[in-house]
Structure formats: C-alpha cells, structure tokens
Amino acid sequence: MSAPEASGAGGGLGASASAGAGDPEAEALLRSVRFGSDGLVTAVAVDSVDGSVLMLAHMDRESLGLTLKTGVMTYWSRSRKRLWVKGETSGHTQRVVSASIDCDGDALLFRVVQEGAACHEGFRSCFFRLRRGGTWEIQGRPLAKPD
C-alpha cells in the first residue's frame, strides 16, 4: 500500500495547515476521522439520485480536506501515489451532495452527483460484476469508453 503520510491525529504530512485546505469547517470535520496506518481512510461514493454504490476509493488527509472544502470528490490514488480529482481528465466528476462518517470514524460515505461513468472501465458503477454461482458476471454495458 502507499503510505503518503503517518497516521494519527496531528501526525504526518497531511496534518499541515493545508490539510483542511485552510477551511475551518473542513479542519473541524477532519478531527473526527481516523486515518489508517497508511494515512488513508476509505470513501464510498453513492449516486445521489438512486443511492446506488458507485465506487470505493481512498483519501488521505489532504484529499479529504479538499473534498470537504471544494465539494468535488478528490481521492488519493494508491496506484499513482498522488492526489486525484475524480474526473479531472475524463470529465466524469463527482459533486458532493452530502457526507457521512461511520461509527468508528474510519469510513466516509458521500452522496454525489455523478457525471457519466464512475468506473474507469466506462461503467456507471465500479461494481458491475455480479456473482452468478462460481463466476462474476458483467451486468449492463459501459456508458463511456474506458479512461
């Protein structure tokens, strides 16, 4: 796993003044978030229209701060090891409608307005393979070309 910053309240790179992007509300909200030992928290994005789960990804302190401040879903890409404004190249952005935190503070749920496809493979949702017996069967068709 990527390890962009140390874990724990007040620790790591992400605890700098820019973590909450200088936004007092974002800073306050971040205090309740329990980042893992890899400095990341899990974020689930659901469609604000029908509540369906679109994708699951991760945020570090900085990307979560930016998401809370800007209202534009911004993740930490574990594969590319950098901030990732969802849709920055594809145009398939996610605008935040609401944000919730779970009981343990280590997972976040965002209702979003999804432009086009959430999945880099062009499907509306990343969860497009459904169990059928012993296989994962593709459901539906891509809305867009893969990124």
Add this chain to the structure above:
Amino acid sequence: MSAPEASGAGGGLGASASAGAGDPEAEALLRSVRFGSDGLVTAVAVDSVDGSVLMLAHMDRESLGLTLKTGVMTYWSRSRKRLWVKGETSGHTQRVVSASIDCDGDALLFRVVQEGAACHEGFRSCFFRLRRGGTWEIQGRPLAKPD
C-alpha cells in the same frame, strides 16, 4: 492493521483448502479477489430493501470464503483479530442476497437482509453522522441498545 495472512494469489494461510470453505463456487470466486498487503479486502453491506449503505468492514480470504459459501456475512474483525460472524452475539445478522465485485477486484458489495441494527451502537446504519457545516450531526435514533 491486523495481518492475518500474506497477500497475493495462492499466498498466505488463507490459501489453504479451507479458504473457500471447501466450496468449489466460492473457491472460483476467490480467484478474482485482490487482497491487500494486510490480507484483507473491503466489504460494503447495503440494505437489500432500499439499497442504503449499512456498514463497511473487512474480510480475509477465510471469512470471504465462508460468506460466499454460507450466505451469512462473516468478516475479519481488525480490532479483535478474529473471524466475526456478524450478529453472532447480538442477533443482528446479515443474510446475503447478492454479491458484486468492483473493477479492481479489491472491494466487494453485498446486498443483505439486515436483522435489526447493522451498527454496534444500535443504529440501523453505521453512517448515522451527517455533515452539517463543521460538525458531524447524529441522524435519527438507535433501533437497539449498543452491543
């Protein structure tokens, strides 16, 4: 983080014959799952009735195999470092209706029949705190006493 087993296909304790609980379908499904370096994959449980997100937790190879075989949501508890049949003590079980896997194979989505409260704090969903400005505000009331 807990590290119940090594990661990677065929690696670790969980790759034993019992990983898929001896079930050929479960064994086949497990081959598409990418467990993290901690041996875990993220699982999201949503309510089969209204699609709302109930909770997010983790599964190792064995607990996922058991979930796929038995149809009863079984997690790996990172805090208790052991298999955790959801509801085993509270009675708040989750029966699997369907299972999906995401594009990267590192997250799973289960539609479940939830008995009572998914959250150990007694709320139907673990995501019972909604952002209001700079605070996370509790929504609704617990259905049950905390576990």
